[in-house]
Amino acid sequence: MTAPPASALRIGGSGVGAISILAGATGTLESVVSPTLPLLQRELSIDPGQGALLSIAMLITGALTAPIAGVLGDRHGGKRVLIWLMVVVSAGGLVSSVAPNLPVLLAGQVLEGAMVGAMPLSFILMRKLLPADRSPVAIGMISGFFVGGGMLGTLIAGPIAEGLSRHWMFAVPTFAIIVATFLVHKLAPDDPPSRTDARIDWPGVALLSGIVLTFMAGLATAPDMGSQPLLLVGVVVLLAAFVTGWIAVERRAAAPMFDLRLLATPAIWRSYVVTFAVCVGAALSIFLVPQLFAVSGDGYGFGASPTDIGRYLLPAAAMAAISGPLSGLGVRRFGASTVVAAGIVLMTASLIGMALVHGEIWHLIVGKALISLANGACITALVIRTATSVDHGTTGTATSLVLVIRVLGFATGAQIGGAVLTAGTPAGSEVPAESAYVTALIIAAVVSALSLLAIRTMNKGATHEPS
Structure with a gap:
């Protein structure tokens, strides 16, 4: 690995804080569509198929943008590319906030998808501008704010859309992104390019x-x-x-775009495998738990309103927000593999617990909070693991692929959940059987548990294990 750049220690706590706030704001904007999809379908007069397209438009463009952003950040400097990327994201948020119909809203979502590239750019900055013993905690803080912002968006989207309008649920986080981008521009120092020869x-x-x-x-x-x-x-x-x-x-x-020799090392490809499995398990819980709160089925469910669901998910949002910094501290103290293994065990146990015991609201509240904590800790540790296993010049490229795999994992988990509930819905009914939820949660637990098989040898071939 190349030596740390001479510019290390140039960024202060205010700069790290500004980038973390920006990550939280982008996470909020990313998550507002999912909980309000029924409302958007109703107000825009679109069918479920078009709603599905709307729900994944940003994920697709984000997955395609992240690798390009990582290469550009390695070549031109993370801060410069991050600022321009946020200009695109802000434009997308404003387009979404004034969209009168589905085509315009899809265009806004496509532009917003550029936000996924912000994470590898943030990691580039932390590795360049902080010493090795501080960068894991800073990366953990940024990841935690992004995950926490996603949970915040899930909580506030419904109340804002119902209390004001669907336009404001896009506008509010967009304004926050604009302010946070200005703060990053003022408080974070410029970073030199890591690879002047990097090309797309x-x-x-x-x-x-x-x-x-x-x-x-x-x-x-x-x-x-x-x-x-x-x-x-x-x-x-x-x-x-x-x-x-x-x-x-x-x-x-x-x-x-990606050195396949690096991809072939156990430290990298096993991290990607674990990332996919963890995200599948987490996505299933994200998809299932709000529906369990809302459904009023035969002997199960609680008939909760969107506002009630937001309150019930508040502990999960809090756990998601603190998971990143806690994971960063854990990686520095115990190593990334230990943190990931502990997170997978906690997630698996929580998923099994909810599958077997979900007769009271607090069962789901506690289970979802523990899953949010475990998921945030795992993903943060895996990002740190990947970022510190490669040279400074390939940090953006390597971590961008983690985010691509994260998107694919969440999409897969959501589709599995939908397929299981659809198959478990009795003929003539619109309400899935309780057994369908149990089956889906068990599937999530099994997928998460199987990823433990990759943990034991994840350190082989590593350049550096944070400790």
Whole structure:
């Protein structure tokens, strides 16, 4: 690994705080669509299929933007690219806030998706401008604010949309992003480029985009694959073709988007596997728990209103907010692998607990809070693990792929949850059977637990294990 840059220690607590606030504001804007999707479908007169497109538009563009942002940050400096990226995100938020119809709102969401690239740029800044013993805690704080902002958006979107209008639920976090971006511009120092030779590998970006889009399309059409086996074959063949092409291009590229030799090291690829599994488990809980609060089924559910659900999820938001800094401290003291393993055990136990015991509201409140804590701690530790396992010049590129995998994991978990509930809904009813929720939570627990198999050897091939 290259030596830390001479500019280390140039950023102070106010600069780290400004970047953390920006992460929280972007996390809030990212999450406002999901809890208000029924309201948006009603007000914009769109069907569930169009609603599904709206719910994943930002995820898709974010997954495609993150690798490009990481390379640009490595080449031109993290702060400069971060500021320009936030200009795009702010424009998207403003477009979404005034959107009169679905096409305009989709355009706003596409622009907002650029926010996913902000995280690797923030990690570039922390590694460049802080010493090695302080950067894990700072990365943890930024990750925690982003996760906490996401939970805050879930909490406030419904009340703002119902009390004011759907326009204000986009406008409020956008204004916060604009203010936070100004603070970052004033309080964070400029960082020098890590790789002056870094170039955007456009063929690699195009093929990775094909992988992501095909994967998302496969998830969206999964319910029809049972009756249309040729559709499944087509998706698998197309996905395999994109993956094969991407590997071939990256091997031959003079400046590949991602060094496949690095991807082949256990420290990196096992981190990606664990990231995907943890996000699948967390996404299932995010999808299922609010519906369990709201459903009024036969002998289960609580018939909660959107405002009630927001109050019930408040402890989970608090746990998400503190998970990042706690994870950063834990990584510095015990190592990333230990923190990830502890988080997976806690998440698995909480998922099983909710599957078996969910007869009272507090059961779900406690379970969801513990899952939020575990998920935030795991993802933060995995990001730190990845960032500190590569050279300073590839921090943005390596961590951006973590965020791509995070998006794919959350999308997969949500689709699994939807498929299980749909299959578990009795004929002639619109309410899934209680057993469907139990099955989905058990699936989430199993997927999370299986990721422990990758933890034991995750350190092999590592350049550095934070301690």
